[in-house]
Amino acid sequence: xxxxxxxxxxxxxxxxxxxxxxxxxxxxxxxxxxxxxxxxxxxxxxxxxxxxxxxxxxxxxxxxxxxxxxxxxxxxxxxxxxxxxxxxxxxxxxxxxxxxxxxxxxxxxxxxxxxxxxxxxxxxxxxxxxxxxxxxxxxxxxxxxxxxxxxxxxxxxxxxxxxxxxxxxxxxxxxxxxxxxxxxxxxxxxxxxxxxxxxxxxxxxxxxxxxxxxxxxxxxxxxxxxxxxxxxxxxxxxxxxxxxxxxxxxxxxxxxxxxxxxxxxxxxxxxxxxxxxxxxxxxxxxxxxxxxxxxxxxxxxxxxxxxxx
Amino acid sequence: xxxxxxxxxxxxxxxxxxxxxxxxxxxxxxxxxxxxxxxxxxxxxxxxxxxxxxxxxxxxxxxxxxxxxxxxxxxxxxxxxxxxxxxxxxxxxxxxxxxxxxxxxxxxxxxxxxxxxxxxxxxxxxxxxxxxxxxxxxxxxxxxxxxxxxxxxxxxxxxxxxxxxxxxxxxxxxxxxxxxxxxxxxxxxxxxxxxxxxxxxxxxxxxxxxxxxxxxxxxxxxxxxxxxxxxxxxxxxxxxxxxxxxxxxxxxxxxxxxxxxxxxxxxxxxxxxxxxxxxxxxxxxxxxxxxxxxxxxxxxxxxxxxxxxxxxxxxxxxxxxxxxxxxxxxxxxxxxxxxxxxxxxxxxxxxxxxxxxxxxxxxxxxxxxxxxxxxxxxxxxxxxxxxxxxxxxxxxxxxxxxxxxxxx
Numbered sequence: 001x002x003x004x005x006x007x008x009x010x011x012x013x014x015x016x017x018x019x020x021x022x023x024x025x026x027x028x029x030x031x032x033x034x035x036x037x038x039x040x041x042x043x044x045x046x047x048x049x050x051x052x053x054x055x056x057x058x059x060x061x062x063x064x065x066x067x068x069x070x071x072x073x074x075x076x077x078x079x080x081x082x083x084x085x086x087x088x089x090x091x092x093x094x095x096x097x098x099x100x101x102x103x104x105x106x107x108x109x110x111x112x113x114x115x116x117x118x119x120x121x122x123x124x125x126x127x128x129x130x131x132x133x134x135x136x137x138x139x140x141x142x143x144x145x146x147x148x149x150x151x152x153x154x155x156x157x158x159x160x161x162x163x164x165x166x167x168x169x170x171x172x173x174x175x176x177x178x179x180x181x182x183x184x185x186x187x188x189x190x191x192x193x194x195x196x197x198x199x200x201x202x203x204x205x206x207x208x209x210x211x212x213x214x215x216x217x218x219x220x221x222x223x224x225x226x227x228x229x230x231x232x233x234x235x236x237x238x239x240x241x242x243x244x245x246x247x248x249x250x251x252x253x254x255x256x257x258x259x260x261x262x263x264x265x266x267x268x269x270x271x272x273x274x275x276x277x278x279x280x281x282x283x284x285x286x287x288x289x290x291x292x293x294x295x296x297x298x299x300x301x302x303x304x305x306x307x308x309x
Numbered sequence: 310x311x312x313x314x315x316x317x318x319x320x321x322x323x324x325x326x327x328x329x330x331x332x333x334x335x336x337x338x339x340x341x342x343x344x345x346x347x348x349x350x351x352x353x354x355x356x357x358x359x360x361x362x363x364x365x366x367x368x369x370x371x372x373x374x375x376x377x378x379x380x381x382x383x384x385x386x387x388x389x390x391x392x393x394x395x396x397x398x399x400x401x402x403x404x405x406x407x408x409x410x411x412x413x414x415x416x417x418x419x420x421x422x423x424x425x426x427x428x429x430x431x432x433x434x435x436x437x438x439x440x441x442x443x444x445x446x447x448x449x450x451x452x453x454x455x456x457x458x459x460x461x462x463x464x465x466x467x468x469x470x471x472x473x474x475x476x477x478x479x480x481x482x483x484x485x486x487x488x489x490x491x492x493x494x495x496x497x498x499x500x501x502x503x504x505x506x507x508x509x510x511x512x513x514x515x516x517x518x519x520x521x522x523x524x525x526x527x528x529x530x531x532x533x534x535x536x537x538x539x540x541x542x543x544x545x546x547x548x549x550x551x552x553x554x555x556x557x558x559x560x561x562x563x564x565x566x567x568x569x570x571x572x573x574x575x576x577x578x579x580x581x582x583x584x585x586x587x588x589x590x591x592x593x594x595x596x597x598x599x600x601x602x603x604x605x606x607x608x609x610x611x612x613x614x615x616x617x618x619x620x621x622x623x624x625x626x627x628x629x630x631x632x633x634x635x636x637x638x639x640x641x642x643x644x645x646x647x648x649x650x651x652x653x654x655x656x657x658x659x660x661x662x663x664x665x666x667x668x669x670x671x672x673x674x675x676x677x678x679x680x681x682x683x684x685x686x687x688x689x690x691x692x693x694x695x696x697x698x699x700x701x702x703x704x705x706x707x708x709x710x711x712x713x714x715x716x717x
Binding site: 061062146147148149150164166167168169170173253254255256257258259260270273274275276 | 370374377378381400485486487537538539541542547550551554556679680682683686689690691693694696697698699700
C-alpha cells in the first residue's frame with residue numbers, strides 16, 4: 001500500500017503540474033514554440049553539430065571506410081595552406097568593399113526615392129528588379145555584358161572612343177565581380193533604408209527646418225541618428241550574406257584568373273563537391289561561421305549601444 | 310553518413326517522382342548535347358524492347374555528385390551509370406558491374422575508346438560518345454593566304470601570325486581558369502612529346518623540357534597577341550562564338566563543335582571551315598603527327614542495380630553499330646563504332662568525319678588517377694597565372710609540379 005501510494009502520488013502530482021502548466025497563461029507561448037524549436041533543431045542545430053564533427057575528421061566521400069578522427073588536424077591544414085588563408089582574406093576584403101558601396105548607394109537611393117516626384121512608385125519598383133533576379137541568371141547575363149569581343153559594355157565605352165577592356169581578365173576580374181554583387185544587392189539596402197526613412201517623424205524635420213537647419217544638417221543631425229539602427233541592421237544582413245558569396249563568382253570567373261577571385265564560398269564548394277573532401281570543407285565553413293559571428297557580434301554591440309543612447 | 314543519407318533521400322524523391330516501376334531502367338545524364346542524345350537512345354531502346362527508361366537530365370556537376378552518392382549508398386535507385394571518360398572512372402569504377410568481354414561484342418568499337426573504361430583490367434562501361442580535340446580552321450582564309458593546314462607547331466605559329474589582321478585573330482583558345490584551360494593545354498603538351506604524369510602515375514611529368522617548351526609556346530600565342538584579347542575569360546562556348554562570328558582563324562577544340570560552327574543558322578562562316586587531318590607536331594620529338602586529347606562518355610551498370618540484365622541490354626544497344634549510326638546522323642553524336650565513320654549516310658551530314666577519325670588516331674586521355682580533379686584545379690590555377698602573365702612559365706610549372714606531387 002505504502003509502495004502503491006508512493007508511486008501513485010508523484011504521478012498524480014506531475015499530471016496536475018502538467019495540467020496547471022497547460023492552463024497557465026504564461027506557459028502557452030512556450031508550448032506553441034515547441035514545434036518551431038523542433039524544426040529549427042532538425043534543420044539548424046543537427047547539421048551544425050554534424051558539420052563540427054566532420055571538421056574534426058578526415059572524411060572523404062570516395063573513401064568512406066578510411067575516415068578517421070584527426071582532432072584539430074584539418075584546422076592546422078587550412079591555416080598552413082596559403083591558398084585557403086588568402087581566400088579568407090580576399091572574402092573579407094570583397095565583403096568590406098561591396099557592403100560599404102551597397103550601404104552608401106542604397107542609402108542615397110532611398111533618400112532620393114523618399115522625395116515626392118511623379119512616377120516615384122514606378123521607379124521604386126524598377127530599382128528593386130536586380131534583387132528579384134536569380135544570382136546565376138544575373139551572373140550569366142553579366143558574363144555576356146562583360147564579353148571582351150561581343151559584350152555590351154565594351155560597345156558602350158567604344159562609343160566614347162575608349163578601347164575595349166578585358167573585364168574578366170587578371171586586372172579587372174575582382175572589381176567586375178564586385179560590381180555585379182553591388183548591382184544585385186544595393187536594392188535590398190534601399191528597401192530597408194526606405195522603410196527606415198518613413199519612420200522619421202515629420203514634426204522633427206519641420207521643426208529643424210524652422211530652426212534654419214540646412215538640408216545636410218537635417219540629414220546629419222536629425223535623420224541619420226534616427227535611422228542608424230536600421231542602417232546597422234542592413235549592414236548585419238549584407239555582411240552575413242556577402243561573406244558566403246558564391247554564385248556570381250563561380251559563374252563569372254570560377255575563382256580565376258590565377259585564383260584572383262577565389263572567395264571562401266568557391267573554396268568550400270571545390271573541397272566538398274570537386275574533391276569530396278568533406279572534412280576540409282566543413283573546417284572551412286566553421287571558420288567562415290566564426291568570422292561571420294565575430295563581425296556580427298561587433299555590429300550587435302554597436303546596435304545595442306545605439307538603442308541605449 | 311547524415312549527408313549521404315540526405316542526398317540519397319533527395320535523389321530518391323527525384324527519381325520516385327518519375328513514376329518508376331519494376332523493370333524501368335533509371336539513369337542520370339548530363340544535360341545539353343549528350344543529354345539530348347541519350348534521351349533519344351532511351352526512346353529507341355524502349356520502342357525496340359518495351360522496357361521503359363527513365364532518363365533524368367541534370368547539369369554535369371550534379372550528375373557526378375548525385376550518381377556517386379547513390380553508388381556509395383548502394384541504394385539501387387540507378388541502373389545505368391554515365392561515365393565521363395577517365396575523369397569519373399576512378400570514382401565510379403568500384404561500384405560498376407563488370408562487363409563480360411567473352412559474351413559482349415566490343416570489336417566493332419574504337420579500341421582506344423574501349424580502353425578508357427577499363428579499371429584493373431576489367432571492362433566496366435561501353436563507350437557511347439567520343440569527345441576528341443581536333444584542329445578546326447578557316448579554309449577560305451588559309452587558301453587566300455596560300456597556307457596549308459599546319460603540320461608542325463612552327464607552321465601553326467606562322468599561320469596564326471599571318472592571319473592575325475583586320476579584326477581576325479589567328480587562334481581562339483579557352484583560357485578561363487578551370488577544366489577548359491587544362492583541356493586546351495593538354496594537346497599542346499602531348500604534341501610536343503610531353504606527359505602529364507609519369508608512367509607509374511606517382512609523380513608529375515609535365516615540368517620536363519618538352520612540357521616547358523609546350524607551355525611556353527602556348528603562353529607566347531597569348532603574349533604575341535595571336536588570340537582574341539578576351540580569351541583569358543573564354544570557355545568552350547566562346548570558341549564556337551569566336552569562330553562562328555568570324556573573329557578567329559583556328560580553334561583546337563572538341564570535334565562535335567564543328568557542326569555548330571558550320572551551321573548556317575548559327576554561323577557567319579558556315580561552309581568555310583575544315584578539320585586538319587592531324588594535329589601539329591614538334592619535329593624535334595621524332596613524332597610523325599601531333600597527339601591529341603580524347604575522352605568520351607561511357608555507360609556502365611550499377612552493381613547495386615536491381616535490373617542488371619536489362620541495364621546490360623540497354624548499354625549494348627546504345628553502343629551497337631546501328632544505334633551509333635542513328636545517333637550520329639540524327640543527333641550529331643560523335644560515334645564510337647568504327648564502321649559509322651565510313652557510312653555514306655553519316656558522311657553526307659558530316660563530310661569531315663574521315664578527318665576526325667584520322668586526327669583521333671593518335672590520341673590519349675588524361676591519366677586515370679583518383680585525385681585527377683585536384684590535379685586539374687592545380688594545373689588550371691598555375692596555367693591561368695602563366696597565360697595572364699602573373700607568373701613565368703617556369704614559376705607556374707614549378708609550383709604546379711610541387712602541388713601535384715603533394716596531391717598524388
